[in-house]
Amino acid sequence: MLRLGVLLGLAMSVAVPVRAETPDPVTTFSLDNGMEVVVIEDHRAPAVVHMVWYKAGAADEQPGASGVAHFLEHLLFKGTDTLEPGEFSATVAANGGTDNAFTSYDQTAYFQRVAADRLGLMMQMEADRMLNIRLGPDDILTERDVIIEERNQRVENDPAALFREQTRAALYLNHPYGTPVIGWKHEMEALDLDDALSFYRTHYAPNNAVLVVAGDVTPEEVRRLAEEHYAPLPPNPALGERVRPQEPVQMAERRLSFRDPRVAQPYVIRSYLAPERDSGAQEKAAALTLLAEVLGGGQTSVMTQKLQFETQKAVYTSAFYSGVSLDDTSFGLVIVPAPGVTLEEAEAAMDATLAEFLETGVDPEQLERIKFQIRAQQIYGRDDAGSLARRYGRALTEGLTVEDVQAWPEILDAVTGEDIIAAAREVFDRDRSVTGYLMNTETAEVTQ
Amino acid sequence: MMMRLILSCALALTALTAQAEIDIQEVESPGGFKAWLVEEPSIPFVALELRFKGGGSLDLPGKRGATNLMVGLLEEGAGEMSARDFAAARESIAARIGYDLGDDSVRISATFLTETQDEAVELLRASLVEPRFDADAIERVRRQVLSSVRSDATDPNEIVSAAFDRMVFGDHPYGSSLDGTLESVAALSREDLVTAHRNAIAQDRVYVAAAGDISAEELGALMDRLLSDLPETGASMPERVEVETEAGVTVVPFETPQSVAIFGHEGLPRDHPDFFTAYVLNEMLGAGGFESRLMDEVREKRGLTYGVYSYLVPKDHAELYLGRVASANDRIAEAIEVIRAEWRKMAEEGATQEELEAAKTYLTGAYPLRFDGNRPIARILVGMQMDDLSPDYVTTRNAQIEAVTLEDVKRVAGELLKPDALHFVVVGQPEGLESTLGQ
Numbered sequence: 058m059l060r061l062g063v064l065l066g067l068a069m070s071v072a073v074p075v076r077a078e079t080p081d082p083v084t085t086f087s088l089d090n091g092m093e094v095v096v097i098e099d100h101r102a103p104a105v106v107h108m109v110w111y112k113a114g115a116a117d118e119q120p121g122a123s124g125v126a127h128f129l130e131h132l133l134f135k136g137t138d139t140l141e142p143g144e145f146s147a148t149v150a151a152n153g154g155t156d157n158a159f160t161s162y163d164q165t166a167y168f169q170r171v172a173a174d175r176l177g178l179m180m181q182m183e184a185d186r187m188l189n190i191r192l193g194p195d196d197i198l199t200e201r202d203v204i205i206e207e208r209n210q211r212v213e214n215d216p217a218a219l220f221r222e223q224t225r226a227a228l229y230l231n232h233p234y235g236t237p238v239i240g241w242k243h244e245m246e247a248l249d250l251d252d253a254l255s256f257y258r259t260h261y262a263p264n265n266a267v268l269v270v271a272g273d274v275t276p277e278e279v280r281r282l283a284e285e286h287y288a289p290l291p292p293n294p295a296l297g298e299r300v301r302p303q304e305p306v307q308m309a310e311r312r313l314s315f316r317d318p319r320v321a322q323p324y325v326i327r328s329y330l331a332p333e334r335d336s337g338a339q340e341k342a343a344a345l346t347l348l349a350e351v352l353g354g355g356q357t358s359v360m361t362q363k364l365q366f367e368t369q370k371a372v373y374t375s376a377f378y379s380g381v382s383l384d385d386t387s388f389g390l391v392i393v394p395a396p397g398v399t400l401e402e403a404e405a406a407m408d409a410t411l412a413e414f415l416e417t418g419v420d421p422e423q424l425e426r427i428k429f430q431i432r433a434q435q436i437y438g439r440d441d442a443g444s445l446a447r448r449y450g451r452a453l454t455e456g457l458t459v460e461d462v463q464a465w466p467e468i469l470d471a472v473t474g475e476d477i478i479a480a481a482r483e484v485f486d487r488d489r490s491v492t493g494y495l496m497n498t499e500t501a502e503v504t505q
Numbered sequence: 506m507m508m509r510l511i512l513s514c515a516l517a518l519t520a521l522t523a524q525a526e527i528d529i530q531e532v533e534s535p536g537g538f539k540a541w542l543v544e545e546p547s548i549p550f551v552a553l554e555l556r557f558k559g560g561g562s563l564d565l566p567g568k569r570g571a572t573n574l575m576v577g578l579l580e581e582g583a584g585e586m587s588a589r590d591f592a593a594a595r596e597s598i599a600a601r602i603g604y605d606l607g608d609d610s611v612r613i614s615a616t617f618l619t620e621t622q623d624e625a626v627e628l629l630r631a632s633l634v635e636p637r638f639d640a641d642a643i644e645r646v647r648r649q650v651l652s653s654v655r656s657d658a659t660d661p662n663e664i665v666s667a668a669f670d671r672m673v674f675g676d677h678p679y680g681s682s683l684d685g686t687l688e689s690v691a692a693l694s695r696e697d698l699v700t701a702h703r704n705a706i707a708q709d710r711v712y713v714a715a716a717g718d719i720s721a722e723e724l725g726a727l728m729d730r731l732l733s734d735l736p737e738t739g740a741s742m743p744e745r746v747e748v749e750t751e752a753g754v755t756v757v758p759f760e761t762p763q764s765v766a767i768f769g770h771e772g773l774p775r776d777h778p779d780f781f782t783a784y785v786l787n788e789m790l791g792a793g794g795f796e797s798r799l800m801d802e803v804r805e806k807r808g809l810t811y812g813v814y815s816y817l818v819p820k821d822h823a824e825l826y827l828g829r830v831a832s833a834n835d836r837i838a839e840a841i842e843v844i845r846a847e848w849r850k851m852a853e854e855g856a857t858q859e860e861l862e863a864a865k866t867y868l869t870g871a872y873p874l875r876f877d878g879n880r881p882i883a884r885i886l887v888g889m890q891m892d893d894l895s896p897d898y899v900t901t902r903n904a905q906i907e908a909v910t911l912e913d914v915k916r917v918a919g920e921l922l923k924p925d926a927l928h929f930v931v932v933g934q935p936e937g938l939e940s941t942l943g944q
Contacts, residue, residue: 425597
């Protein structure tokens with residue numbers, strides 16, 4: 058396989074590794090103010106990853122203020138009552154560490170990687186900016202320019218990214234997952250201090266946060282430091298349930314064509330609305346996770362074999378599903394047609410492959426190989442404490458529990474070929490789907 | 506089987522006050538292959554890194570892209586196995602093998618479980634020693650490469666790299682994409698791939714590192730099995746190329762809202778006595794942290810970009826000092842003006858003691874944190890060998906950073922930073938910028 062995943066800008070969503078869990082030394086507890094704590098021990102290197110995850114992301118924004126969750130994430134580096142703008146990162150760097158943050162639909166996370174004995178200092182600063190940021194009008198304007206340049210870089214300069222935004226907006230009729238995390242450009246340009254502070258005061262509080270520490274630490278040490286730095290923070294008593302507008306019954310297939318002169322390689326993406334992993338009920342999501350592997354996970358997968366090896370209708374195919382989501386997620390299929398194959402022909406070939414797969418069922422040998430890889434992942438995964446930290450932090454801000462995360466490998470292992478086919482039949486409903494064609498301005502509908 | 510352990514040195518990495526030990530063994534196999542090893546038996550798997558020096562720059566004249574297509578085909582059928590058989594075998598033992606190509610090396614990264622180590626080594630060996638280059642696989646992978654080449658032609662990030670490389674390196678292999686062109690890739694024959702394989706994958710250019718659940722004896726046997734049947738010698742290395750640039754701008758018109766720029770001039774070889782000083786200098790100028798001057802001036806103070814970076818590029822046959830920035834078409838001219846001014850200011854005045862101390866604490870503190878898993882350790886170890894460093898580098902490296910003085914920085918800034926050679930290649934529709942003459 059060559060670098061087409063990256064080429065299509067799908068690397069993050071296509072390469073859905075089969076996530077599996079280990080019987081790791083994971084310890085959890087809560088502070089009296091409601092802050093949850095997860096400790097993952099790995100004593101091989103004298104380092105820790107310190108992460109604070111907020112159960113608030115782009116899907117929690119007020120209508121009309123898209124991008125404010127991400128904007129606020131940038132502004133949290135701008136100073137507090139006791140830290141000058143930029144001093145947070147400068148202090149981390151002066152201690153030999155690195156720091157960053159990211160925003161998704163369902164969470165915002167801040168993290169530092171430092172020597173283990175600097176953990177207390179990280180907690181002190183992170184606790185400070187949970188409640189005490191101080192922002193001036195200049196910070197707002199300059200940083201708004203920065204996020205607009207970020208959007209330019211990630212989206213406006215990349216027709217595939219624009220296409221994904223349009224596809225997503227069509228998939229979700231009512232849920233805020235249809236709005237891009239970085240925000241619609243016209244709304245980003247109008248974001249102001251009040252928008253940012255309103256989001257901050259509503260969502261940033263210890264009872265809406267999860268602390269994850271991974272690395273060369275003991276749970277006792279983390280508890281002692283967390284009691285010192287985070288426990289004194291007052292919870293927000295007004296914190297409400299995370300309720301977003303949900304999808305209505307979807308009754309009509311959506312199709313869209315996106316044309317841009319910068320498109321050199323046209324392709325087809327189909328996205329179906331799909332259920333997510335729910336606490337205590339992850340079986341269907343497990344079947345869909347394996348379905349994505351069976352269809353598109355590597356060289357022996359169904360789509361690759363049929364469409365790239367046998368019929369040679371495609372230069373690249375993929376299937377992707379990420380079950381970790383608070384609300385309805387999506388199951389996606391991609392086909393990049395071979396030269397001389399139109400997008401219609403490619404789509405038809407893909408649908409024929411799916412239909413044949415539903416009739417034939419899952420190859421038991423392929424399923425066994427996939428399951429062995431899942432078991433191996435539990436071993437490989439122990440090499441990367443930071444990755445484990447992200448897995449727990451993400452799950453715990455998506456409505457899952459530590460128990461759900463730890464049960465996941467076994468649930469995956471128990472999935473049968475019949476389960477996979479049943480999940481496929483349920484999800485592959487065109488009335489709950491969007492089919493998008495990405496095309497060059499010159500691409501004719503019927504010939505490519 | 507006798508194993509010769511040349512040296513085993515235990516190194517204490519000091520992360521401020523925290524401690525971790527990394528014990529690098531130099532291993533030589535009965536067959537004479539050398540490797541560096543960190544034994545770490547607590548997780549039952551092995552991370553193995555192989556590098557073959559030469560890489561994409563070994564393409565023969567008129568055969569641009571041959572090495573790339575060859576590397577793409579290593580996992581597409583080998584020995585008795587078809588592409589599908591090979592993939593199924595690899596999946597059935599949950600081994601991961603990545604084949605990748607750079608300008609100066611073929612990079613192979615493998616991770617495999619201790620329990621399936623022998624099978625993994627057989628697969629890896631087959632792909633290196635007996636790739637089949639079946640006709641159907643060649644066509645399949647060729648189509649993927651061509652698709653990638655077509656896409657790169659309308660991707661501003663790729664266009665800007667290609668334009669800068671062409672300007673600086675011309676007809677040298679560094680001057681064009683190692684993927685090849687639509688024409689050159691279309692014309693490659695099976696024989697070209699066999700030649701590329703023989704030229705690039707040979708014993709005289711291999712570097713090996715491993716970390717994880719494997720002993721020195723086992724690693725020795727593994728190397729002999731893996732490498733003994735490869736040709737002893739490959740193709741000769743490409744020639745050195747001197748970098749010459751002029752201050753100025755080259756605009757490559759492309760309809761897109763944000764202009765993307767690469768800027769730079771001649772750099773410094775990895776083994777130059779001033780390399781450490783240059784590395785520390787770059788940390789202060791533009792390595793990308795929010796503390797660097799470029800990030801502070803262009804992003805933090807003016808909001809002109811999401812990211813601006815500079816970096817030393819010591820290739821095997823040329824050296825560059827490069828930077829990157831992207832700004833909206835109506836703001837890129839200002840970003841470039843600020844970068845030019847900072848480049849000149851640092852060249853003329855050097856840095857402050859405060860900046861130097863901050864850079865040193867960051868660099869020395871961050872270094873031990875890199876060794877945080879078998880996979881990163883194996884990658885670091887193979888890279889050190891390719892840079893001709895000794896195992897005790899991991900203990901001396903921070904002292905070398907600490908030894909850099911403000912006077913060193915000022916002198917090297919004056920020599921390394923060349924405002925009068927700093928050239929910008931800009932892809933987009935930049936307002937207020939036009940190509941200067943000469944380049």
